Amino acid sequence: MLDVLVAPRRDTLTEPIVAWRTWTLAGSPDGRELRLLPLFGDRRPWPPREPHRAWCVRRGRHPVPSLTCTCGLYATHGLDGLRRSRDPAVLGTVALWGRVVEHATGYRAEYAYPQRLRLVCFVCFFLAGPDRGSPCEVAVRHRGGRIVPLCAEHLALCRRYDYPMPRLLEGAAVERRLLDTYAVDPLRRV
Amino acid sequence: MDIGPPRRIIEVEPVTLPVPETLPEPEQVPEPVPEPAGPGEGAPERRPQPAED
Numbered sequence: 390m391l392d393v394l395v396a397p398r399r400d401t402l403t404e405p406i407v408a409w410r411t412w413t414l415a416g417s418p419d420g421r422e423l424r425l426l427p428l429f430g431d432r433r434p435w436p437p438r439e440p441h442r443a444w445c446v447r448r449g450r451h452p453v454p455s456l457t458c459t460c461g462l463y464a465t466h467g468l469d470g471l472r473r474s475r476d477p478a479v480l481g482t483v484a485l486w487g488r489v490v491e492h493a494t495g496y497r498a499e500y501a502y503p504q505r506l507r508l509v510c511f512v513c514f515f516l517a518g519p520d521r522g523s524p525c526e527v528a529v530r531h532r533g534g535r536i537v538p539l540c541a542e543h544l545a546l547c548r549r550y551d552y553p554m555p556r557l558l559e560g561a562a563v564e565r566r567l568l569d570t571y572a573v574d575p576l577r578r579v
Numbered sequence: 580m581d582i583g584p585p586r587r588i589i590e591v592e593p594v595t596l597p598v599p600e601t602l603p604e605p606e607q608v609p610e611p612v613p614e615p616a617g618p619g620e621g622a623p624e625r626r627p628q629p630a631e632d
Binding site: 399400401402403404405406428429438439440456463465470473474484485486487488489490491492493494495496497498502504571572573 | 580581582583584585586587588589590591592593594596597598599
């Protein structure tokens with residue numbers, strides 16, 4: 390209802406909005422079946438080769454996303470907005486369309502699909518930010534399916550401190566498979 | 580994720596969806612069925628080859 394009362398400016402675009410986003414990653418033991426997952430929220434995997442549609446976890450009777458709710462598929466204007474991402478595995482750009490609420494530093498959208506992706510070492514991401522970091526040497530596949538990419542330096546650190554690594558997959562192979570799964574291009578430079 | 584206060588609503592209606600087209604799996608592509616050969620059409624017609632100089 391507040392959507393109507395506030396009556397914000399409403400614009401129409403014919404090109405999707407492209408913004409930034411991070412995901413976690415889950416996969417089969419051999420790393421062949423991969424799915425992007427949100428870092429928070431409903432934890433529904435993003436389907437390959439079809440639009441991901443937002444829905445309201447509070448089952449609110451309103452258009453999604455709504456000004457008065459927190460629902461929608463999140464993305465940020467720039468990389469700075471992602472600095473606080475908690476343990477991301479994948480960084481990329483994402484196309485947004487449908488009903489989109491623009492915020493001061495990002496968006497909440499009705500529909501989204503990834504455009505460019507790359508694996509990120511979560512330790513590098515935490516220490517140096519999203520625009521730096523080394524290529525991922527391995528992807529650790531944990532029980533339950535969660536996949537955690539690591540660069541060579543932080544792989545060595547994890548080995549030194551006995552970080553549990555049940556299954557190691559080649560990082561480059563996992564990234565290629567991820568790009569094939571979603572049929573998107575690699576994110577080279579940020 | 581903190582993205583600040585909302586500013587405006589945008590209706591984005593892309594002309595083409597930013598989603599890759601799904602190609603059919605190879606096994607889903609139907610094999611071309613050869614048409615049954617009629618009488619006298621089974622063998623390719625041999626044409627006289629031009630003599631080489």
